[in-house]
Amino acid sequence: METDGIVGILRQTGPLTGWELLERSGMEALALWRACRGAGGIRMERAGTRYLRLDRSVEGYARLSPSIRREFLTYTVLGAEEGSGEVAERARRLRAEIAEISRGKFELAREAVASVTDALPLWEEIRERVCFIIAGDVTYGMAHAVPRPEISTGRMVRGSDLDIIVVARDDVPSAALAALDEAILRKKHYLLVHPNYQEEIDYLVKTLSRVREQLEFDSFSHMIASKILDEGEFLFGSDAVFGEVKGLVGEMGIPAKIAALDARAVESRREAEARLLGPDAAPDGRADLGLFYTSEEGDEIY
Numbered sequence: 001m002e003t004d005g006i007v008g009i010l011r012q013t014g015p016l017t018g019w020e021l022l023e024r025s026g027m028e029a030l031a032l033w034r035a036c037r038g039a040g041g042i043r044m045e046r047a048g049t050r051y052l053r054l055d056r057s058v059e060g061y062a063r064l065s066p067s068i069r070r071e072f073l074t075y076t077v078l079g080a081e082e083g084s085g086e087v088a089e090r091a092r093r094l095r096a097e098i099a100e101i102s103r104g105k106f107e108l109a110r111e112a113v114a115s116v117t118d119a120l121p122l123w124e125e126i127r128e129r130v131c132f133i134i135a136g137d138v139t140y141g142m143a144h145a146v147p148r149p150e151i152s153t154g155r156m157v158r159g160s161d162l163d164i165i166v167v168a169r170d171d172v173p174s175a176a177l178a179a180l181d182e183a184i185l186r187k188k189h190y191l192l193v194h195p196n197y198q199e200e201i202d203y204l205v206k207t208l209s210r211v212r213e214q215l216e217f218d219s220f221s222h223m224i225a226s227k228i229l230d231e232g233e234f235l236f237g238s239d240a241v242f243g244e245v246k247g248l249v250g251e252m253g254i255p256a257k258i259a260a261l262d263a264r265a266v267e268s269r270r271e272a273e274a275r276l277l278g279p280d281a282a283p284d285g286r287a288d289l290g291l292f293y294t295s296e297e298g299d300e301i302y
Contacts, residue, residue: 001025003039006032006082015079015090018072023099029294031278033072037277043078048075048093050269051140051260054224055294061220062265064120066142068273074144101105101159106235108199109134109162109266112191113236116183122176124191128179129169133232136163151199151300154190161200165232165244169242171208181205211245215252225252227261 009024010016016024022032037041051064077094079087113132117123137143137160145159166184168177173265188201208215214225230249234242249255272291275281 001027001035003035003041006035007041008040010078010080010083014167014251015077015087016073017081017094018076018078019074019234021078022073024087026042029069030072030289033292034076034277034281036072037273037293043079043084045077045087045091046071046075047077047091049099049140049142051142052227052248052258052268054227054261055222056220057294058268060261060264060268062261062268063294064265064269065292068276068291069268074146075193083162098144099141100143101145102138102235105138105143105160105162105199106134108191109138109164109201112187112201112233113164113184116180116187117236120180122179124246126168126172126176126180128238128249129241131167131237132235132241133165133167133229133242133245133280134235135164135165135232136160137235138162153192157192157200158198160200163227163228164201164203164235165204165239166209166227167211168205169244170209170239172207177207204235208241208244208248214276215248217252217254217255217257227254227258230254230258 006021006025009021009120013020013024018029018032022029023037025032027035036044048065048066048071050066053063054061055063075094075098077091143160147156147158148300149155149259150157164184166180184201184203188203191197191199191201194292211225211229214222216228217223217226218257226249228243232245276291
């Protein structure tokens with residue numbers, strides 16, 4: 001389809017997301033993105049936030065999320081140039097929808113861990129020595145509700161998972177941590193299979209000693225753990241333990257290390273977009289698909 005045809009669709013329909021335009025145009029996603037980026041007469045506005053992910057398959061490990069493809073299809077609003085006000089309004093509504101999904105998932109996570117601890121007899125004994133931290137899409141205000149299969153079971157879940165890190169002081173008995181782990185696992189199963197939820201919790205229980213070890217930032221898994229602890233927000237439990245975790249993150253210089261990786265990811269995105277739009281791009285796009293999207297949009301959790 002020529003650019004004039006794309007502009008014609010947008011004039012007829014009003015502002016559309018990338019997905020909506022893809023469906024109406026019948027084009028392949030990369031070709032449509034290229035056409036829209038290179039065309040006059042089209043107004044594009046991004047509603048989402050770009051943020052760092054760590055990826056073994058990427059040189060230097062740093063890339064931005066969402067991928068170019070997902071950002072274009074899910075978080076970009078397009079319209080005819082003369083309808084820039086309508087594009088801005090549609091983008092505003094899309095931002096509000098994303099923020100509401102993120103808030104809803106945050107509250108669900110808080111309710112889930114509160115119900116876990118309420119049912120745990122030993123919670124009162126350890127509550128001042130344990131904190132729950134939420135990380136991932138929710139902390140960036142970028143949670144989504146697009147159905148997707150959960151990796152281990154294949155069950156469909158409602159969009160972004162709930163990344164929860166449980167950190168306990170070293171003097172919490174191992175038996176208590178095991179009981180807490182088992183209780184969270186039961187809640188994970190309940191939320192996964194219950195038709196009213198179909199939500200995935202991805203969680204890990206660790207001690208402050210383990211946190212200190214991971215903040216050495218000396219392996220790929222430790223880098224991911226450090227990033228998660230840096231971005232994580234307080235969810236439930238002990239404010240004091242959460243403060244200790246954030247204190248350790250700062251002492252180990254993690255924010256500066258993450259900022260450096262983020263800068264590298266931003267530059268890599270700029271280079272990828274330039275390559276995809278440049279004269280040396282593969283005509284059929286196949287050689288460049290690795291720049292356009294990633295095979296794995298989910299974070300590992302350590």
